[in-house]
Amino acid sequence: xxxxxxxxxxxxxxxxxxxxxxxxxxxxxxxxxxxxxxxxxxxxxxxxxxxxxxxxxxxxxxxxxxxxxxxxxxxxxxxxxxxxxxxxxxxxxxxxxxxxxxxxxxxxxxxxxxxxxxxxxxxxxxxxxxxxxxxxxxxxxxxxxxxxxxxxxxxxxxxxxxxxxxxxxxxxxxxxxxxxxxxxxxxxxxxxxxxxxxxxxxxxxxxxxxx
Amino acid sequence: xxxxxxxxxxxxxxxxxxxxxxxxxxxxxxxxxxxxxxxxxxxxxxxxxxxxxxxxxxxxxxxxxxxxxxxxxxxxxxxxxxxxxxxxxx
Numbered sequence: 001x002x003x004x005x006x007x008x009x010x011x012x013x014x015x016x017x018x019x020x021x022x023x024x025x026x027x028x029x030x031x032x033x034x035x036x037x038x039x040x041x042x043x044x045x046x047x048x049x050x051x052x053x054x055x056x057x058x059x060x061x062x063x064x065x066x067x068x069x070x071x072x073x074x075x076x077x078x079x080x081x082x083x084x085x086x087x088x089x090x091x092x093x094x095x096x097x098x099x100x101x102x103x104x105x106x107x108x109x110x111x112x113x114x115x116x117x118x119x120x121x122x123x124x125x126x127x128x129x130x131x132x133x134x135x136x137x138x139x140x141x142x143x144x145x146x147x148x149x150x151x152x153x154x155x156x157x158x159x160x161x162x163x164x165x166x167x168x169x170x171x172x173x174x175x176x177x178x179x180x181x182x183x184x185x186x187x188x189x190x191x192x193x194x195x196x197x198x199x200x201x202x203x204x205x206x207x208x209x210x211x
Numbered sequence: 212x213x214x215x216x217x218x219x220x221x222x223x224x225x226x227x228x229x230x231x232x233x234x235x236x237x238x239x240x241x242x243x244x245x246x247x248x249x250x251x252x253x254x255x256x257x258x259x260x261x262x263x264x265x266x267x268x269x270x271x272x273x274x275x276x277x278x279x280x281x282x283x284x285x286x287x288x289x290x291x292x293x294x295x296x297x298x299x300x301x
Contacts (some may be wrong), residue, residue: 034298039287043287047284072282076298079287144267147267147271149266151268166268166269172235187229187235194264194265195260198260198261198264207259209263
């Protein structure tokens with residue numbers, strides 16, 4: 001199995017525009033322009049994080065159409081609230097927090113519907129490494145299917161914890177900030193999430209295929 | 212003061228497996244868990260399973276290369292070029 005990447009941290013800040021003088025605009029400049037009402041600056045600022053934000057929504061929602069809808073709502077809310085962004089966290093963290101809140105709101109709405117849309121666990125999967133032999137590939141693939149199902153069955157707060165920390169690779173501090181809870185509360189959620197997934201899959205399957 | 216026994220250590224260890232594999236336990240707590248796991252098949256298996264779980268979840272990267280849809284800013288852009296939207300308080 002390919003070793004997991006732990007380098008999936010916040011992307012580099014946006015700095016791709018050019019000012020009138022020809023030098024690239026910094027993220028702080030783009031924020032200031034967006035706060036003054038420049039929608040182009042807002043799009044440039046946010047588009048640097050759009051792909052990763054969309055992947056997060058897909059992981060949390062498991063449904064592409066819903067993720068697209070929520071992504072649009074996230075951008076609208078970020079634009080409407082940009083004047084309240086004070087730079088206490090990075091813009092990326094602030095935007096991700098809006099995304100987590102909107103995803104949870106969408107999941108709440110879904111839960112209240114009589115027939116909820118099931119999370120498509122294949123959205124969470126990684127194809128087996130070609131270096132693995134076929135029986136090993138099958139084992140790993142089965143484990144990942146089970147993992148996808150177990151993650152899909154978690155309550156939103158627990159799924160958010162495991163996705164932010166283990167899939168997205170944020171530190172506990174960053175993930176807690178994005179989830180909007182204390183680090184202690186976040187660790188507790190993460191522990192609960194891992195425990196439920198572990199129980200759903202079984203220790204033997206985990207150690208045999210994943211170890 | 213009551214000295215913690217095997218049952219206390221076991222319950223406590225089971226509640227801290229996740230913190231242990233993340234390296235979040237203080238040295239004294241880590242030693243407590245490791246000492247207990249040396250004699251406890253359940254907790255030793257729990258550590259291996261938790262490590263395998265974290266490792267496998269970290270490898271779930273099947274969305275790498277997914278791009279955000281072009282429509283992501285549609286609700287921000289003013290319709291028909293009109294300046295109908297602006298940040299609140301700008």
